[in-house]
Amino acid sequence: MDITTQKPAAPPAPGPAAPEDKRAARGATRPGDRIFLGLSRGSGIFVLVLMAAIAAFLTYRASLAISKDEANFFTSFEWNPTGVPPEFGIAVLAFGTIVSSIIAMVIAVPISVGIALFITHYAPRRLGGTVAYVIDLLAAVPSIVYGLWGAIVLVPHMDGLYGWLDDYLGWTGVFAWEGGPARSLLTVGILLALMILPIITNVSREVFRQVPRMHEEAALALGATRWEVIRMSVLPFGRSGVISASMLGLGRALGETMAVAMVLSPSFDISASLLDAGGGTFAQNIASKFNEATVMGQDALIASGMVLFVITLLVNGAARLIIARRKEYSGANA
Amino acid sequence: MSHATLSPKRSSLRGATLPKWFAWAVAAGSLALGYGISAAAGLHSDIQWALIAAVLFVVGSYAVSAKVEGGRQARDRTATSLVWVAFLLAVTPLASLLWETAERGVKVLDGYFLTHSMGVVADAEPGGGIYHALLGTLEQVGLASLISVPVGVLTAIYLVEYGRGKLARAVTFFVDVMTGIPSIVAGLFILSLWVLILKMGPSGFAGSLALSILMIPVVVRSTEEMLKLVPNELREASLALGVPKWRTILKVVLPTSIGGIITGIMLAIARITGETAPVLLLVWGTDFINANPFQDPQESLPMYIYLQFGAGSDPAYDRAWAAALTLIAFIMILNLAARGIARWKAPKTGR
Amino acid sequence: MAKRIDVSGLNAYYGSFLAIEDISMTVEPRSVTAFIGPSGCGKSTFLRTLNRMHEVTPGGRVEGKVMLDDENLYGAGIDPVAVRREVGMVFQRPNPFPTMSVYDNVAAGLRLNGKYKKSQLDDVVEKSLRGANLWNEVKDRLNKPGSGLSGGQQQRLCIARAIAVEPNVLLMDEPCSALDPISTLAIEDLIGELKERFTIVIVTHNMQQAARVSDRTAFFNLAAVGQPGKLIEIDDTERIFSNPSVQATEDYISGRFG
Numbered sequence: 044m045d046i047t048t049q050k051p052a053a054p055p056a057p058g059p060a061a062p063e064d065k066r067a068a069r070g071a072t073r074p075g076d077r078i079f080l081g082l083s084r085g086s087g088i089f090v091l092v093l094m095a096a097i098a099a100f101l102t103y104r105a106s107l108a109i110s111k112d113e114a115n116f117f118t119s120f121e122w123n124p125t126g127v128p129p130e131f132g133i134a135v136l137a138f139g140t141i142v143s144s145i146i147a148m149v150i151a152v153p154i155s156v157g158i159a160l161f162i163t164h165y166a167p168r169r170l171g172g173t174v175a176y177v178i179d180l181l182a183a184v185p186s187i188v189y190g191l192w193g194a195i196v197l198v199p200h201m202d203g204l205y206g207w208l209d210d211y212l213g214w215t216g217v218f219a220w221e222g223g224p225a226r227s228l229l230t231v232g233i234l235l236a237l238m239i240l241p242i243i244t245n246v247s248r249e250v251f252r253q254v255p256r257m258h259e260e261a262a263l264a265l266g267a268t269r270w271e272v273i274r275m276s277v278l279p280f281g282r283s284g285v286i287s288a289s290m291l292g293l294g295r296a297l298g299e300t301m302a303v304a305m306v307l308s309p310s311f312d313i314s315a316s317l318l319d320a321g322g323g324t325f326a327q328n329i330a331s332k333f334n335e336a337t338v339m340g341q342d343a344l345i346a347s348g349m350v351l352f353v354i355t356l357l358v359n360g361a362a363r364l365i366i367a368r369r370k371e372y373s374g375a376n377a
Numbered sequence: 378m379s380h381a382t383l384s385p386k387r388s389s390l391r392g393a394t395l396p397k398w399f400a401w402a403v404a405a406g407s408l409a410l411g412y413g414i415s416a417a418a419g420l421h422s423d424i425q426w427a428l429i430a431a432v433l434f435v436v437g438s439y440a441v442s443a444k445v446e447g448g449r450q451a452r453d454r455t456a457t458s459l460v461w462v463a464f465l466l467a468v469t470p471l472a473s474l475l476w477e478t479a480e481r482g483v484k485v486l487d488g489y490f491l492t493h494s495m496g497v498v499a500d501a502e503p504g505g506g507i508y509h510a511l512l513g514t515l516e517q518v519g520l521a522s523l524i525s526v527p528v529g530v531l532t533a534i535y536l537v538e539y540g541r542g543k544l545a546r547a548v549t550f551f552v553d554v555m556t557g558i559p560s561i562v563a564g565l566f567i568l569s570l571w572v573l574i575l576k577m578g579p580s581g582f583a584g585s586l587a588l589s590i591l592m593i594p595v596v597v598r599s600t601e602e603m604l605k606l607v608p609n610e611l612r613e614a615s616l617a618l619g620v621p622k623w624r625t626i627l628k629v630v631l632p633t634s635i636g637g638i639i640t641g642i643m644l645a646i647a648r649i650t651g652e653t654a655p656v657l658l659l660v661w662g663t664d665f666i667n668a669n670p671f672q673d674p675q676e677s678l679p680m681y682i683y684l685q686f687g688a689g690s691d692p693a694y695d696r697a698w699a700a701a702l703t704l705i706a707f708i709m710i711l712n713l714a715a716r717g718i719a720r721w722k723a724p725k726t727g728r
Numbered sequence: 729m730a731k732r733i734d735v736s737g738l739n740a741y742y743g744s745f746l747a748i749e750d751i752s753m754t755v756e757p758r759s760v761t762a763f764i765g766p767s768g769c770g771k772s773t774f775l776r777t778l779n780r781m782h783e784v785t786p787g788g789r790v791e792g793k794v795m796l797d798d799e800n801l802y803g804a805g806i807d808p809v810a811v812r813r814e815v816g817m818v819f820q821r822p823n824p825f826p827t828m829s830v831y832d833n834v835a836a837g838l839r840l841n842g843k844y845k846k847s848q849l850d851d852v853v854e855k856s857l858r859g860a861n862l863w864n865e866v867k868d869r870l871n872k873p874g875s876g877l878s879g880g881q882q883q884r885l886c887i888a889r890a891i892a893v894e895p896n897v898l899l900m901d902e903p904c905s906a907l908d909p910i911s912t913l914a915i916e917d918l919i920g921e922l923k924e925r926f927t928i929v930i931v932t933h934n935m936q937q938a939a940r941v942s943d944r945t946a947f948f949n950l951a952a953v954g955q956p957g958k959l960i961e962i963d964d965t966e967r968i969f970s971n972p973s974v975q976a977t978e979d980y981i982s983g984r985f986g
Contacts, residue, residue, distance in 0.1 A: 073621055075621055075623045075624065076621055076622050076623045078623075079622075079623035079626065079627075080535075080539060080623070082531055083531040083532065083534045083535035083538070083539060084535050084539065084544070085531075086527070086528045086529075086531035086532040086535060087531075087532045087535040087536065087540070087544065087545070087548040088544070088548075089528060089532075090528070090532055090548055090551060090552060090555070090593065090597070091544075091547060091548060091551055093555075093590065093593075094551040094554060094555060096566075096570070097558075097562075097563075097566045097590070100566060100569045100570055100574070101562075101565065101566060101569065103569075104569045104573065153463070154463045154466060154467050155467075156463075157459060157460045157462075157463025157464065157467075158460075158463055158464050158467055160460050161460045161461065161463065161464045165457060165460050165461070166464075174464070174468070177471075178471075180709060180712060181471055181474075181475075183644075183647055183648070183651075183708050183709070183712050184474070184651070184705060184708070185650070185651020185652070185653070185679060185704060185705075185708065186651065186653070187651060187653045187679040187682050187683060187701070187704075188474070188478060188651070188682070188701045188704065188705060189474065190683075190686075191478075191682055191686055191697055191698070191701055192473075192474045192477055192478065194686065195477075195686075195694065196473065196474075196477050197470070200423070200424055201424070203420055203423075203424055203425045204424045204425060204428075207420070207425055237467070237470055237471065237474075240467055240471075241471075244467075268449055268450065268452075268453035269453055269456070269457070270452055270453040270455075270456035270457070271449070271453070273456070294557050294559075297559065298558075298559020298560065298561065298562070299559075300559070300560065300561045300653070300654040301653045301654060301657075301679070301683065305683070305686060325561075326559060326561045326654065329561050329565065329654075329658075330561065330654055330657055330658075333657070333658055338573065341568070341569075341573065344565070345565050345568075345569055348561065348562050348565040351559060351561075351562060352558065352559070352562045355557050355558070355559055355562075356554060356557065358557075359553070359554070359556075359557040363553070
């Protein structure tokens with residue numbers, strides 16, 4: 044497995060006449076190599092230890108909190124870890140996190156695929172190149188700036204849309220709106236969609252660009268329109284790439300902290316309406332509750348962070364599984 | 378259709394095609410109509426009339442095209458209009474984001490702003506600056522890079538040059554896992570270790586540790602990619618000359634891929650520069666200049682934006698936008714420089 | 729059903745680069761016409777101008793006339809999509825749709841053109857696969873992915889896919905260059921059968937192949953690298969290979985260059 048143990052049975056040194064041979068045969072154990080291997084392997088091990096430590100510490104502190112929790116950690120709507128007795132649960136946070144991420148995905152995935160197709164197959168070449176470049180740079184804009192823009196610019200602009208949704212779809216309950224600032228899960232979802240859009244677009248664009256020319260020409264030569272070419276050869280080829288890109292985006296949406304904390308007006312309850320202010324997400328709750336938290340409060344937050352960690356792990360793992368299973372059908376071997 | 382020959386009408390190669398300006402005409406028409414409807418219905422929101430116009434555009438071009446050109450062409454046109462609508466739908470808010478930041482940011486962004494701290498400036502007063510935040514960001518990001526770059530690059534070297542077997546597979550797997558850690562969880566981890574177990578207070582260095590957790594996997598991944606691009610012939614050529622492996626790596630492999638590695642590192646730095654959540658938990662932020670990253674709260678640029686936003690007054694908002702503009706500019710410059718280096722020092726493989 | 733192609737004064741560009749210059753020729757219906765010539769002489773480019781595939785390459789542009797019977801492919805109001813339905817194409821490397829089954833590959837072109845009953849589709853798929861001499865080999869695995877076939881089978885699958893929509897003309901761009909000799913033989917036999925129904929134009933690097941399968945042969949050449957390719961002569965295959973009227977053709981065929 045490693046180089047140092049592969050030391051060949053050192054040939055009996057034929058005496059001082061052949062120092063060259065001896066050096067070559069023992070190449071792997073010379074000090075320089077040993078130090079270098081040690082350093083690089085040490086770094087690898089450090090990464091492992093770090094991950095193990097993260098898991099261990101988080102589990103330890105989380106278990107401290109959960110063991111004192113008098114309410115059901117998964118189903119309780121309370122967040123009162125410093126009360127007597129302490130009662131807290133993640134139901135509201137899980138709901139808010141999942142709902143806002145789903146909204147973000149529903150909006151961002153189709154639009155991202157659209158923009159990626161726009162760049163690779165529809166736009167005039169120069170425009171496509173420029174758009175690709177700008178979207179690439181937008182992926183680097185920090186979430187705090189999205190949060191600032193969302194809270195100050197986007198929220199007031201949502202009023203009209205909210206009123207509309209309330210007028211026409213309010214009867215569903217999901218889109219009912221009591222008025223008040225649009226600092227709700229829907230706005231958060233829309234903002235998250237904007238944040239993950241550049242990531243999903245970039246990856247999808249790369250995948251669409253790699254579609255072998257000959258697959259597209261096969262469709263063209265059959266007399267397919269541009270859309271039919273895309274449906275017959277581009278989308279099937281790119282499907283796994285788009286899925287993994289979406290999972291990447293989902294991972295970011297789930298863990299997003301600052302943008303949510305700045306836009307959402309949180310409350311600890313679940314409302315049927317997506318338009319009314321309230322709700323919360325794991326990350327946002329940690330950021331906003333952290334300041335006033337005592338040690339017990341921090342442990343409770345760590346416990347919720349642990350759940351977030353596990354969810355993101357599952358999402359990333361699922362992404363990898365999907366990609367691995369899709370590979371055989373993707374035609375990437377062509 | 379009694380006989381099984383499936384020849385559709387093959388009378389002509391000419392389909393009825395709509396002229397090139399058709400799409401533009403429909404677009405202009407639906408914009409006007411969308412605006413008209415909104416004005417008539419008394420809708421104030423630009424989001425609303427843009428949505429109305431978008432729907433009118435897609436439906437309108439489909440309807441006309443289906444009538445004149447037939448179903449397949451109409452579906453093709455619908456796809457085209459949907460793609461354009463998607464593009465516009467996304468680009469408008471993103472352009473607004475950049476535009477608002479630039480427009481509102483330049484208001485107070487000047488030499489004074491860059492060279493003064495918030496000191497004794499009250500939230501609602503104008504004045505003050507981001508000097509302390511710049512200082513904090515540079516120190517925290519610098520320290521994080523000092524930790525992450527050696528660890529990350531060496532780990533990548535281990536994986537590409539030495540790694541076989543279980544250990545390497547485990548490291549690869551956990552680097553994958555680390556890439557997905559939300560920044561707030563990284564912050565929580567250092568918090569539980571540093572503050573709750575070691576009983577240390579908030580400091581810039583604690584923030585750097587959390588930033589390192591976010592930075593290491595990015596550096597490992599990008600360095601790995603770059604090292605894999607180095608052709609094996611180069612390594613073998615050097616080894617065949619009797620150069621020991623570590624010197625081969627240092628003198629042949631790394632110099633060949635150094636451009637890409639630096640690019641990856643700069644992109645990783647750009648990424649952690651904008652991180653707020655770990656700083657919020659571990660560095661706390663302050664209005665005063667604190668040049669010592671190992672003791673007491675420090676400020677950082679993203680943290681400054683958050684605090685000014687939280688202050689909630691108009692002058693504070695102005696400062697937040699100016700700081701946001703500075704932050705974006707900083708990150709964009711890093712990105713552009715990284716791309717420049719990547720292009721300039723592209724590894725000379727094959728071909 | 730097979731149609732005559734009549735090309736006059738055709739230039740094709742890549743951006744500002746003139747790739748082929750001033751080509752005029754007639755391709756008779758129900759015959760096989762082979763294009764030969766050294767690499768880079770523009771024979772593939774010319775082939776792709778015959779079903780308006782050239783213009784899908786970025787910067788690709790065409791001047792001149794291509795008459796398909798009495799309709800100019802480059803005339804005003806001509807729909808390139810409709811052209812490609814009339815003029816089918818088989819490519820150098822077999823390119824079945826990797827995500828589709830054998831059956832779906834053959835049916836792909838028909839499904840584009842409207843709805844058909846399952847039984848009608850079944851008929852056409854069988855007829856096309858039989859036409860491509862592939863039916864017996866794949867009839868038990870119609871629902872397996874097309875990319876699982878051998879190279880030669882894949883190429884015949886692509887031919888079946890092209891003839892399923894009953895085009896007037898079939899263009900083949902070096903259809904055997906990626907195949908082994910036995911598969912090549914199978915395709916050559918197939919070309920002989922297909923010419924009963926279609927006008928066939930084939931680009932080939934292999935002069936023996938041109939001599940074996942074609943009725944007429946066109947020789948393309950270019951003065952130098954960077955110069956546009958030109959049609960040197962087109963004549964009955966027998967004449968081209970025994971007694972060409974241009975010296976350059978004879979030099980090329982006898983292996984003195986190219």
